[in-house]
Amino acid sequence: MTFDRARITEQLGQAASWEAKNRLLVQIARELPALDDADRDDAHRVHGCESGVWMSLDWRDDRLTLRLDSDSRVVRGLLVLVLAAFHGRSADDILSVDFAGWLAQLGLARFLTSSRANGLKAIVDRVRDAASRHLADRPARYC
Amino acid sequence: MSPPVPLSPAFDVAALREQFPLLCAQPALVYLDNAATTHKPRAVLDAERRFYETSNANVHRSVHRLAHAATDAFENARSTIARFLNAHDAREIVFTRGTTEAINLVAQSWGRSQLHAGDEIILTMLEHHANIVPWQMLAAERGLTLRVVELQPDGSLDLAQFRQLMGSRTRLLAVTALSNAIGTRPPLREMIDTAHRHGARVLVDAAQAMAHDIIDVQDLDADFLVFSGHKVFGPTGIGALWARGDLLAGMPPWQGGGEMIERVSFSGTTYQAPPYRFEAGTPPMAQAVGLAAALDWLGALDRPALAAYEDMLRATLEHGLAALPGVRVVGTAPGKGPLVSAAFEQAHPFDVAQFLDARDIAVRVGTHCAQPLMETLQLPGTLRISLCAYNTVTEVEALLSALADTLEWLQ
Numbered sequence: 001m002t003f004d005r006a007r008i009t010e011q012l013g014q015a016a017s018w019e020a021k022n023r024l025l026v027q028i029a030r031e032l033p034a035l036d037d038a039d040r041d042d043a044h045r046v047h048g049c050e051s052g053v054w055m056s057l058d059w060r061d062d063r064l065t066l067r068l069d070s071d072s073r074v075v076r077g078l079l080v081l082v083l084a085a086f087h088g089r090s091a092d093d094i095l096s097v098d099f100a101g102w103l104a105q106l107g108l109a110r111f112l113t114s115s116r117a118n119g120l121k122a123i124v125d126r127v128r129d130a131a132s133r134h135l136a137d138r139p140a141r142y143c
Numbered sequence: 144m145s146p147p148v149p150l151s152p153a154f155d156v157a158a159l160r161e162q163f164p165l166l167c168a169q170p171a172l173v174y175l176d177n178a179a180t181t182h183k184p185r186a187v188l189d190a191e192r193r194f195y196e197t198s199n200a201n202v203h204r205s206v207h208r209l210a211h212a213a214t215d216a217f218e219n220a221r222s223t224i225a226r227f228l229n230a231h232d233a234r235e236i237v238f239t240r241g242t243t244e245a246i247n248l249v250a251q252s253w254g255r256s257q258l259h260a261g262d263e264i265i266l267t268m269l270e271h272h273a274n275i276v277p278w279q280m281l282a283a284e285r286g287l288t289l290r291v292v293e294l295q296p297d298g299s300l301d302l303a304q305f306r307q308l309m310g311s312r313t314r315l316l317a318v319t320a321l322s323n324a325i326g327t328r329p330p331l332r333e334m335i336d337t338a339h340r341h342g343a344r345v346l347v348d349a350a351q352a353m354a355h356d357i358i359d360v361q362d363l364d365a366d367f368l369v370f371s372g373h374k375v376f377g378p379t380g381i382g383a384l385w386a387r388g389d390l391l392a393g394m395p396p397w398q399g400g401g402e403m404i405e406r407v408s409f410s411g412t413t414y415q416a417p418p419y420r421f422e423a424g425t426p427p428m429a430q431a432v433g434l435a436a437a438l439d440w441l442g443a444l445d446r447p448a449l450a451a452y453e454d455m456l457r458a459t460l461e462h463g464l465a466a467l468p469g470v471r472v473v474g475t476a477p478g479k480g481p482l483v484s485a486a487f488e489q490a491h492p493f494d495v496a497q498f499l500d501a502r503d504i505a506v507r508v509g510t511h512c513a514q515p516l517m518e519t520l521q522l523p524g525t526l527r528i529s530l531c532a533y534n535t536v537t538e539v540e541a542l543l544s545a546l547a548d549t550l551e552w553l554q
Contacts, residue, residue, distance in 0.1 A: 019501035023552070026494070050509035051493040052523060071523060072491040073553065 003031065003084035005102075012106040021107060025077025032076050032083070035069035046119050046126070051075050053119045057130055062138070063088050066127065078111055078120055082127070091131040091138075099124050154445065154452040160533045162440075164188065173504040173538045178323050178351055178482055178511075178529030180373045183437070187377055190436035194429045201425055203402060217428050220435035221418070227438040228368065229359040230385050237391070237418040238426050241382035242350040243273040245369035246317075248384055248421060249346055250277040251397040253367075254315075260286035263312045265343075267292040267300055267329065268519055269322040272512040274348045278317060288312075294519060298325045298474035306337060313343045320352035324511040324527065325474025326457075326482035328352070335364055344390070350374055354531055355453060355480055357446050360385050372430065377437030381430035384421075391417040398423040441532075449532055453481040456530045456539055463543035469550060473525050484511075484525040490553040492526040498549040504542055 008028065015021045035044075035054055046053040051072035058065050066087045068079040085097050103109050111120050160166050162184040166174070174182065194216055200209040202217045218233070225233040239245040258264075264278050268291055282289050290313075292305040316338040321328050335345045346367040349358055353375040360368050367390070371382040386394075396403055396414050400423030405413040414420045460483050464470050469488035487495060496508040509524045510517040517524060528542065 017501065019498065022497050022501055026553070050524060051491055072493040074494045074497045 003080055003087070005084045008081065008084055009102075009106065012108065015107075018107075022074055025080075026073045027077070028080045029073045029076035032069070032080050035067055039067065040069060046122050051119075053079075053123065055123060055126065057127065059091075059134055062090055062134075064091070064094060064127070064131070064134075068123070075119070078108075079123075081106075081108075082120070082123055086127050091134040094127060094131040095135075154448040156452070156533065156535055159444075160535075162186070163533055166533060171503050173502075173541050175528045175530065175534065175538065175542060176505045176507050177354070177531035177534070178374070178527065179507055180379070181354060181376050181531055182533070183378070183433075184376055184440050186440045187433045187436045191378060191429045191433040194432045199429075202428055203419070213428060216432050217426065220431040223435035223438055224383055225385075227358075227442055228385050229361050231361065232388055234416070234418055235385055235388050235391060237384040237386070237421045238431055239369075239382045239384055240380055240427070241371035241373070242348060242369045243277075243371075245382055245384035246273055246346070246348070247277045248397055249367050249369070249386070250281045252394040252421070253344075253386075253390065254278075254281045255285070256393075256395050258285055258287055258314055261288070261312055262314045263288045263290055263310065265290045265292060265305070265308050265313055265316045265338075267305075267318050268294045268516050269300070269319050269324070269327055269329065270317070270513070270515075271319065271323050271348065271350070272514070273350075274317050274319060274346075275515070291515075292318075294516075295476075297476050298322075298327045298479070299476035300327070300329050300334075302330070302333070305334065309337060309341045309343070311341070313338070313341050315344050315346065317346040317348070319348040319350075320356065320358070321349075321480040321482070322474070322513075322516075323351045323482070324513040324516050324525070325476075325484045326479035327474055327476040328356075328478050328480055331363055331365070339364070351480065351482070354441070355450065357450075366390055372434035372437065375434075375437055376441060377434035378427075378430040381427050381434045383434075386417075388417075391421075394421075396420050396423070400424045402426070444532070453530055453532065456534055456536065457481040457483060459536055460528060460530070460539045460543070463539065464546075467543070467547055467550060470546075473520060473522065481530040483528045483530075485528070486522055486525050487550065490550060492524055494553055495526055495546070495549055498552070499542070499545055502541075502545045504545055506542075 012021055012024055015024045039056055040054045044054040044056050046055050051070050053070045056067045064086060066083055070076045070079060085099050086094050100112055103112055163182050164185060165182050198212040198216045200213040202214045204210060221236050222233045224236050264287055266275060266289060278289055290308045293301045295301050318329055320331060338345045344366040347365045349368050349370040353370045366387050368385045373379040403415055403420050403423040405415050461472055464472055464485060471486045473484040473486050492508040496506055499506055507527045511527055
């Protein structure tokens with residue numbers, strides 16, 4: 001599962017209006033595989049969202065495996081952006097990503113400021129916290 | 144079913160809209176989120192500005208001329224609110240930050256001094272979190288039991304079940320005058336009569352009703368009534384508790400500080416009489432003056448004509464929604480307020496609201512701070528369209544048209 005950041009950037013950059021960007025997010029959402037019902041439970045739920053959002057993350061070979069789903073199609077489109085930015089990357093890489101900057105470049109900064117409604121900021125904060133914890137937990141290799 | 148009859152000539156909405164600077168400055172905006180907060184007429188903005196420009200000083204303290212002017216403005220605002228609610232006496236009005244603080248005041252002062260382990264409080268399934276959580280906190284502290292009036296399928300309250308809940312241990316009924324989530328207006332007078340026959344007190348949450356209904360506390364015969372300024376064309380940060388004078392007189396203070404004391408010494412402090420006993424610290428003076436201006440402004444309108452106009456808007460909206468495939472109106476209680484919650488077969492309300500926002504149509508989506516209600520209705524949330532005096536048939540039609548497009552696209 002890979003998502004092409006360059007293509008997403010180009011597509012959303014070309015969508016001129018807010019409505020066009022929202023339509024594109026709904027289209028992009030089709031690329032996101034749905035989580036199993038078993039993973040759409042309270043334990044995986046991200047609270048503080050006006051739509052249901054579920055998230056699971058784990059590390060394989062020091063790379064983040066991120067799985068996300070929502071019952072809102074616009075939010076699913078946003079979750080594709082989160083995956084494109086963070087999925088499959090190392091903790092160091094994750095901490096260096098300027099997600100807010102990318103969203104601003106795409107003309108979608110409003111989704112981060114209204115994040116209590118869509119939960120995007122809560123998700124990105126959780127990914128970052130997980131990356132920080134992963135770095136702290138990892139045995140030191142250079143001594 | 145024929146569409147509702149357009150507005151009565153008694154109500155001139157174009158002239159009314161001109162009094163709202165934000166609506167004039169943003170003519171393309173279709174603002175249908177009035178249950179969250181209303182916009183402010185020029186009269187309110189002018190009143191706040193005038194207070195700062197002519198009367199700004201701290202109230203109830205200094206002897207200088209300006210302090211007298213500030214105190215007069217503040218106390219006149221209290222009298223205006225008392226008059227608007229037809230309270231017996233201005234001293235029955237306590238200024239608060241809003242509805243939430245007013246309910247917490249009653250819970251912490253009246254509740255902690257009057258309620259004991261085993262006592263019962265009755266709430267309804269329609270309540271906003273602000274009329275649930277303060278009672279839960281009190282119940283946990285005092286060993287009280289909360290009981291909940293359930294809904295009928297149309298969103299009205301199950302009054303037979305309500306009467307069964309009433310018992311010898313019932314001490315309080317806390318009930319909304321107008322549901323912020325689905326628009327139901329409970330039969331307050333009937334419920335208040337029932338509660339009083341059982342010796343219980345009644346708190347009415349009028350946060351949503353204030354902008355739409357004529358509230359007369361003597362006629363209602365409630366014991367406490369609370370509201371927020373910002374939902375009734377007034378400023379944020381101000382609201383009020385009305386409480387019957389004899390109840391207020393017996394209630395202890397709940398916050399300590401300046402303004403609320405009669406005499407302070409390290410061996411003991413005596414408190415002011417109500418309402419000052421409940422107003423610790425410097426109050427929101429300009430906001431109180433702004434709130435009074437809002438109520439004066441609203442009170443000067445033809446209220447029955449306004450109510451008929453708002454109901455015509457609601458009926459037009461519900462009529463239009465009924466014609467859209469896959470749309471269901473949640474809450475169809477007779478006599479409901481000008482607030483419509485909708486659920487969609489094919490689309491998530493959040494997605495619908497996103498597309499409406501792209502056309503500068505402002506609505507609210509989610510659980511509307513009424514999660515127990517949404518769980519009962521088995522809905523993840525709804526799209527809420529809340530109307531008020533300055534909305535128009537043209538705006539309702541713009542919403543319906545955008546909604547039709549959006550739902551087609553989101554199929």
